[in-house]
Amino acid sequence: xxxxxxxxxxxxxxxxxxxxxxxxxxxxxxxxxxxxxxxxxxxxxxxxxxxxxxxxxxxxxxxxxxxxxxxxxxxxxxxxxxxxxxxxxxxxxxxxxxxxxxxxxxxxxxxxxxx
Amino acid sequence: xxxxxxxxxxxxxxxxxxxxxxxxxxxxxxxxxxxxxxxxxxxxxxxxxxxxxxxxxxxxxxxxxxxxxxxxxxxxxxxxxxxxxxxxxxxxxxxxxxxxxxxxxxxxxxxxx
Numbered sequence: 173x174x175x176x177x178x179x180x181x182x183x184x185x186x187x188x189x190x191x192x193x194x195x196x197x198x199x200x201x202x203x204x205x206x207x208x209x210x211x212x213x214x215x216x217x218x219x220x221x222x223x224x225x226x227x228x229x230x231x232x233x234x235x236x237x238x239x240x241x242x243x244x245x246x247x248x249x250x251x252x253x254x255x256x257x258x259x260x261x262x263x264x265x266x267x268x269x270x271x272x273x274x275x276x277x278x279x280x281x282x283x284x285x286x287x
Numbered sequence: 288x289x290x291x292x293x294x295x296x297x298x299x300x301x302x303x304x305x306x307x308x309x310x311x312x313x314x315x316x317x318x319x320x321x322x323x324x325x326x327x328x329x330x331x332x333x334x335x336x337x338x339x340x341x342x343x344x345x346x347x348x349x350x351x352x353x354x355x356x357x358x359x360x361x362x363x364x365x366x367x368x369x370x371x372x373x374x375x376x377x378x379x380x381x382x383x384x385x386x387x388x389x390x391x392x393x394x395x396x397x398x399x400x
Contacts, residue, residue, distance in 0.1 A: 173346075204387055215377050215391025216330070259328055265387065274335075274346075275389065280328035 174199040176264050178278025185285055191249040193281045195262035198243070202264040205238060205245045206275070210259040220247070252285045259283070290314055293378050293392035300368055301400050308363045308395045310378030317382065319361040320389065323347060324375040336361060368399045 175198040185191045197205075206221035222229045222236045222245065229236050233252075238245040249256055262278040291312040300306060312319065321334040322345075332345030336355040350372070351365050361380075365372055375396050379389040 206387065208389075208391075213393065215379070215393050216389075217391065218388055221387070261328075261330065274332065275387070277330045280330075282328070 174202055174264055174266075174276040176262060176276050176278040178262050178281060180281060181279065182282045183284070185252050185283070187252060187254060187285055187287050189252055191247075191252050191256070191283055191285075193247045193260055193262065193283075194244060195246070195264075195278050196242075196244040197264040197276075199264070199266070200240075200243065201266050204265050205236070206263050207234075207236060207247050208261040208263065208277075210261065210280075212258075216259075216261055249283075252283075254285050254287060257283055257285045291378065291380055291390050291392045293376075293395050295395060296393065297396045297398075299398045299400065302367075302369055304368050304399075306365050306368055306397070308376055308378075308397070310361045310363070310392060311359050312361075312380045312390070313359060314380060314382065314390065315358065316380035316390070317358070318380060319355065320379040320381075321345070321351075321353060321361070321363050322377040322379065322391075323349065324377055324394070330377070334363065368397075370399045373397060373399050 178195045203224035208216035209219045210216040233250050235248045259280045261280050263275040265275045294309045317338045319336045322330045323333050331347035333349040334353040336342050375394050377394045378392040381389050
């Protein structure tokens with residue numbers, strides 16, 4: 173089955189700096205890669221996702237890049253703000269039209285943005 | 288804002304008690320899931336459902352059971368709680384055919400003494 177590794181487990185950045193979280197996956201058939209953000213006391217929330225036919229996707233201050241050959245993908249947060257402090261999870265799955273594609277989550281990264 | 292609700296938010300009980308964690312969604316999603324989140328943050332899938340009368344065990348073995356009698360409702364039951372069951376339990380749902388784009392509830396923090 174799919175195995176997703178996520179690094180680092182904790183990340184401390186100064187407000188205004190950039191943050192990068194990296195994930196690797198094992199199943200070359202995986203084709204869907206979402207990122208979830210979990211704030212304290214809440215459930216994870218999808219913030220951005222990318223499919224295997226795309227190399228990069230941006231949404232305001234966040235971006236995700238995918239390298240299918242190396243089987244890794246990354247989340248980039250620019251101009252970090254205190255409200256970016258949270259736990260971030262990467263995930264991977266095979267998206268199939270006729271079957272259920274389970275998400276395999278990484279272990280999570282605790283991001284702390286210090287003023 | 289996703290319309291998926293979990294109750295209670297916090298539960299402290301004694302060993303041996305039977306408990307049910309409630310999860311309801313008003314989005315009409317077919318697929319629902321239960322995840323267990325340990326203090327190290329990892330999310331472990333313990334149960335999922337394709338729809339009414341469908342339940343499957345997830346990747347992490349769990350002594351809990353689930354039922355799906357109505358589309359909107361996916362309760363999780365522990366017949367006899369033990370301290371090893373202490374954890375955060377997160378319910379989620381999705382509408383997409385492939386099971387993507389999960390909407391999570393806020394979770395139930397269970398402590399078994």
